[in-house]
Amino acid sequence: MQHDPRKIAIALERAPHNELIRAPGGRQFTLRYVDGASEGALAALLACAAPVGTPVAADPESLSVLALAERIAASDIPVLINGPTGTGKEVLSRFIHDRSRRADKPFIAINCAAMPETMLEALLFGHQKGAFTGANAASEGFFRAADGGTLLLDEIAEMPISLQAKLLRALQEGEVLPLGATQPVKVDVRVIACANRDLPLEVEEGRFRADLYYRLNVFPLSLGALCERPEDIAPLAFAMMLRHVPRGMNTPWISDAAITLLAQHTWPGNVRELENVVRRALLLAGDAPEILPQHIVFDRPARLVTDRNGAQAAPMPGTVTPINPAVPAAPAEIVADDMGASGAKLSNIVQISEARAILATLEACGGSRVAAARQLGISERTLRYRLASFREAGIAVAGGRR
Known part of the structure; x- marks a missing residue:
């Protein structure tokens, strides 16, 4: 992917904090970044530069x-x-x-x-x-x-x-x-x-x-x-974020780890599946400033793309695995009997996957809501709201502690 660093320097503004895309009005964006050579910064720039509805490509x-x-x-x-x-x-x-x-x-x-x-x-x-x-x-x-x-x-x-x-x-x-x-x-x-x-x-x-x-x-x-044009994935993901975030709200940054996870997927549903994944990530991230691997939920189980160093492990059949492999599995109470059923509604799959990600993180943090919220990149208030919504949906949730 060839880029002119002088043009990027004009378009980007260096800042010492987390990367954000802001939409103060219309499609006027300020892209702030720490490392201007990162894949995320260049992908976000391409997404911002493309008019709505036009192709976004880097491959x-x-x-x-x-x-x-x-x-x-x-x-x-x-x-x-x-x-x-x-x-x-x-x-x-x-x-x-x-x-x-x-x-x-x-x-x-x-x-x-x-x-x-x-x-x-x-x-x-x-x-x-x-x-x-x-x-x-x-x-x-x-x-x-x-x-x-x-x-x-x-x-x-x-x-x-x-x-x-x-x-x-x-x-x-x-x-x-x-x-x-x-x-x-x-x-x-x-x-x-x-x-x-x-x-x-x-x-x-x-x-x-x-x-x-x-x-x-x-x-x-x-x-x-x-999957045959992998360099398109990150710019398309940022473009989908810009499309689906409500006007006037900050668009969360897609972390390097999340971009890596997206690049490893085989994308059997192609760009339509990517759009579904991005919309779910926005829902799971809430008001977090960054999309993390645990926010990524794929449409259906699919083997990961094999890299040059060896084959990646495939997800277990009949499961959705949005959680970072480093995070322990969630308690068995939140795994619904019909999780792998072909007729499961998308809203149910998203809610169950979100519950798995949140409760696995809460368990890994010893039940501390403050630590879990920090690791998930959301506020404690948002975490309390999510836990309450899980209880209302009939998902067994422990109370947790501060």
Whole structure:
């Protein structure tokens, strides 16, 4: 990750205390740091510099994709973006739109898998009044709604093959035929398609039209899984923090130990999972100035990334392990019977994981609330509130001492 230290010196303000990101108004940030060369300081700087909704990247692979996307934006050719679910394909699509000559025109994103197959044609191309039962009024459809702008077709592999021929005609002729109409309507739309399946394999097995694939695949872009671009993790985590912390409140710093823990995870849910983890960390940290390893709760058990010195130990199946390995396990009373159940609600998982982290720390501190609160990075008042909420939820909690 290359950075110009002169630019960083202008953007950052040296201070002798803990690192903080402050948002006094709008997106005006003061980034204070002790060690300006730390990974956290540079990641926070990247997150602060990125406008809301734009890609945040530091990994060389991601930066090369963004550079290509910016060049593609200057043209009107169709774009096919491949990548696993949750890697940021829609964000990249909007990035292309915002840097194109169509930036002041509509950007419409639709998910082909989320629409009823029987209605997809009418939703895409529009329909006339009375074209089918229930069509009490005419509809222009997404293509005409995006006229002059960009239409994102997410999960394009889910589109019925019978409809793919009509999409191909719309791309080739620049016109659509609404249901019930006899004359096509001209449209000027730039199409970006996203796929999380192997489209060449879909073509080979007859589930996707070869001619449509080659029409869309003029300039393919590919986003790798998050674990394949590890230098993106810390900047993305800071960007998620800025997005989800209430305006006017301090954003807690992500400690070096927490960044290391995030970097070791395999991220099966990619950026979406990272966002979940950050939101949980904010909840668990409360008003603490720093996110620590015990605040990190992953969506599901997953083996850690193997480093160059040897394999990391995998979490036990069916458990969530947000606690620093140095902290002893929590008392058995707070481990719910259905903790590993696939149907467990997220709120329950978060509460149980928070209880484990807090009670394990309290036990390690000999029951001292003051020492536990200090180690957790929260106030004693917040700790008392959390303990009371656990009791109300039916989790056995000892009273503790000052």
